Amino acid sequence: xxxxxxxxxxxxxxxxTPVVIKKYVEHGHHFFVEKEAxxxxxxxxxxxxxxxxxITDLSEIEKEAEILISFKPLPAEGLRKFKKGxxxxxxxxxxxxxxxxxxxxxxxxxxxxxxxIPRTTLAQxxxxxxxxxxxxxxxxxxxxxxxxxxxxxMLTTAAGSIPPTKVLVLGAGVAGLQAIAxxxxxxxxxxxxxxxxxxxxxxxxLGGKFLMVEGAKDDSSAGGYAVEQTEDFKQRQRDLVRDxxxxxxxxxxxxxxxxxxxxxxxxxxxxxxxxxxxxIIDLASSTGGNCELTKDEEVIVEHGVTIxxxxxxxxxxxxxxxxxxxxxxxxxxDLIIREEGLxxxxxxxxxxxxxxxxxxxxxxx
Numbered sequence: 312x313x314x315x316x317x318x319x320x321x322x323x324x325x326x327x328t329p330v331v332i333k334k335y336v337e338h339g340h341h342f343f344v345e346k347e348a349x350x351x352x353x354x355x356x357x358x359x360x361x362x363x364x365x366i367t368d369l370s371e372i373e374k375e376a377e378i379l380i381s382f383k384p385l386p387a388e389g390l391r392k393f394k395k396g397x398x399x400x401x402x403x404x405x406x407x408x409x410x411x412x413x414x415x416x417x418x419x420x421x422x423x424x425x426x427x428i429p430r431t432t433l434a435q436x437x438x439x440x441x442x443x444x445x446x447x448x449x450x451x452x453x454x455x456x457x458x459x460x461x462x463x464x465m466l467t468t469a470a471g472s473i474p475p476t477k478v479l480v481l482g483a484g485v486a487g488l489q490a491i492a493x494x495x496x497x498x499x500x501x502x503x504x505x506x507x508x509x510x511x512x513x514x515x516x517l518g519g520k521f522l523m524v525e526g527a528k529d530d531s532s533a534g535g536y537a538v539e540q541t542e543d544f545k546q547r548q549r550d551l552v553r554d555x556x557x558x559x560x561x562x563x564x565x566x567x568x569x570x571x572x573x574x575x576x577x578x579x580x581x582x583x584x585x586x587x588x589x590x591i592i593d594l595a596s597s598t599g600g601n602c603e604l605t606k607d608e609e610v611i612v613e614h615g616v617t618i619x620x621x622x623x624x625x626x627x628x629x630x631x632x633x634x635x636x637x638x639x640x641x642x643x644x645d646l647i648i649r650e651e652g653l654x655x656x657x658x659x660x661x662x663x664x665x666x667x668x669x670x671x672x673x674x675x676x
Contacts, residue, residue, distance in 0.1 A: 312340050312341070312377050312378055312648060312652070312653075313340070313341045313342075313343065313375050313376055313377045313378070314327070314332075314335070314340060314341065314342045314343065314376060314377070314378045314379075314380065315342075315343050315345075315372035315373075315375065315376030315378070315379040315380070316332075316342060316343070316344045316345065316348050316364075316372075316380060316381075317345045317348060317369060317372060317379070317381055317385075318345040318346070318347055318348040318350075318369075319348075319381060319382055319383055320383070322351075322382050322383055322626065323351035323352055323626055323629035324351075324352050324382050324625075324626060324629045324632050324633045324636065325348050325349040325351075325352045325354055325629075325633045325637075326380040326381050326382055326400075326401075326633070326636060326637065326640065327342070327344075327380055327637045327640065328349070328354055328633055328634050328637040329349075329354055329358040329359050329361065329362035329364070330362070330634075330637075331637045331638060331640075331641050332344075332359065332362045332363065332364050333361075333362035333363060334641075335641075336362060336363030336364070337363075341365070341375075342359075342362075342363070342364035342365065343364070343365050343367050343371060343372045343375050343376060344356075344359045344364045344365065344366055344367070345366075345367065345368065345369055345372060346366055346367070346368060349633070351629060352629035352630050352632070352633040353629070353630045354630075354633065373392040373393050374394075376393060376397060377397060377398065378397070378398045378399075378400065378653075379393065379397055379398070379399050379400070380400045380401070380640055381399070381400070381401045382401065382402060382636065383401065383402070384399070384401045384402070384403050384411040385399070385401075386414075387414040387417075387418075390414055390415060390418045390420060391418050393418075393420065395418065395419040395420070395671075396419060396420065396421065396670055397420050397421070398420070398421045398422070398423065398653060399415060399420055399421070399422045399423070400422075400423045400425065400640060400643070401422070401424065401425065402424065402425050402426045402439065403422060403424035403426070403427075403667060404424070404426055405424060405427065405667055405675045406427075406569055406570035407570060407598075409675070412667055412668060412673060412675055413673075415667075415668045416668050416671055416672070416673045417671075418671070419670065419671035420668060420670075420671065421666070421668055421669050421670055421671075422666070422667050422668040423643065423647075423665045423666055423667070424665055424667045424675075425437070425439040425440075425636075425639065425640065425643070425665065426439060426440055427664050427665045427667060427675070428440075428643070428661055428664060428665045429660060429661060429664050431660075433660075433661070434660075434661050436638075436639070436642040437639050437640075437642045437643045437661065438639065439635075439636055439639045439640075440485075441485045442625075442632075442635035442636065442639055443625035443632060443635070443636070444484065444485040444486040444489070444565075444625075445485050445486065445489045446489075446624070446625040446628045446631060446632055446635070447486050447489075447594055447622075447623075447624040447625045448485065448486035448487060448488065448489030448490040448491075448493065448563075448565070448594075449489050449490070449493050449628070450624040450625070450627050450628055451486070451490050451563050451592040451594060451621075451624055452478075452490050452493040452494045452497065452561075452563070452592075453493070454592055454619055454621070454624065455478070455494075455561045455563065455590045455592050455619075456497065458590045458610075458617045458619065459476065459560060459561060459588065459589075459590045460588045461473075461476055461560060461588065462476070463475065463476045463494070463497040463498050463499050464476075464497060464498020464499070465498060475498055475499055475500050476494075476497075476498075476499045476500070476560045476561060477499065477500050477501075477502070477558060477559045477560050477561070478490075478491075478494040478499045478500065478501045478502070478559065478560065478561045478562075478563065479501075479502050479503070479504075479552075479555050479556060479559040479561070479562045479563070480494070480501060480502070480503040480504075480519070480562075480563045480564075480565070481503070481504050481505075481552065481562065481563070481564045481565065481566060481576050481577075481601060482504075482505055482564060482565035482566040482601075483503045483504070483505035483507070483510035483513060483514050483521075484505075484510075484565060486565040486594055487503060487505070487510075487563070487565045488510075488513055488514070488517060490563045490565070491503055491514060491517045491518070491519045492517045494561075494563075495517060495518040495519065499561070501517075501518065501519040501520070502519060502520045502521075502522055502555055502559075503519045503520070503521060503522065504521075504522040504523070504524070504548070504551065504552065504555075505521075506524070506544075506548075508523065511523065522551055522555060524544065524547050524548045524551055525547075545574070548576070549576070549578065549581075552576055552577060552581065553578075553581050553584070556577060556581050556584070556585055557581070557584045557585055557586070559585070559589065560586065560588075560589050560590070561589065561590050561591075561592070562577060562585075562589070562590070562591045562592070562602075563591075563592045563594070564576055564577065564591070564592070564593050564594060564595060564600075564601035564602060565594045565595065565601075566595060566601050567595045567598055568598070571598070572598055572599040573595035573598040573599045573600055573601050574601065575599075575600075575601065575602070575603050576601040576602070577591060577601060577602040577603065578603045579603045579604050579613070582602065582603075582604055582613055582614050582616050582618070583613075583614045585614070585615075585616050586615075587614075587615030587616070588615065588616075588617075589615075589616045589617070590616070590617045590618075590619070591605075591616060591617070591618045591619065592619045592621070593605040593618065593619065593620050593621070594621065594622055594624065595622060596608065596620030596621060596622045597622035597623070598622070600620055602618055602620075604618055605618055605620040606618075606620050607620045607622065608620060608621060608623075643661070643665070646659060646661060646662060647662065655669060
């Protein structure tokens, strides 16, 4: 097979790393990598060449590639430059916007959306969302420590003692759990809230205190996302968050609803009651934010509280993010690449869920 790897626009990560490419080259596959595709993630062209890839320009990739792997979907005009039937592997997020799917269908291509892979035990090795969420949770704590005008751990000196920072994590999924672990390593006192009772044991195993609101809807089939809750539950949740928020120095929010606006967990009046200098890191900013005042990809200060809206913190760890994404894609490719070409087994739940377009036929509805 002939693979194309492009230099992403406004994206520091690269979709395939030299280590993974080398294994495919050893099995007779060919890689066409756009010049400086890995520069921003610290994978120089020389490493790709040593792995057996050909460093080239975009026009040759458009001509040769049978499979194009990228973080961001190509625009419609870019898709049309590839030969009909090319397989595109990317993060298409069809549950939010089907335009990319329509463009692929019109061009007669096939597409696998990595964010549609079911978040099950069987698919863990291909779960890009969890890979990126883990990095985002880690980075969220570092961002908070940067903006917070305080020390994270307790410090005892001859001049007196400094109490540890209090961190509140809302949402104890992959990102939330990594945030808890990182904040605890830095010496903070951590509390966490989640609608899933199952998260209690995980939070406590990392040294956090679990805050539970009774009566949450079951979300066992939500694929790692939050589910819409009743108004009564949401009010009780708001009351609990308000009580803990005003006592916290840092709030990290991670709750998202697939294909819907993120639930508002921190209202503007809660922010007004927080201590001056406090920090909110909102990882759900791209879908509206868990904080009512959040602005996506902006840092603002309201009522003396710094609010950081960033749903793409994994991109600030581009080297490791590229490594994880590359391995996730490679594990997915193992399911579809055969000696005679590509094979889509629609009886496989992973393929069935993630193959959103097949040879110009839209499969995602």
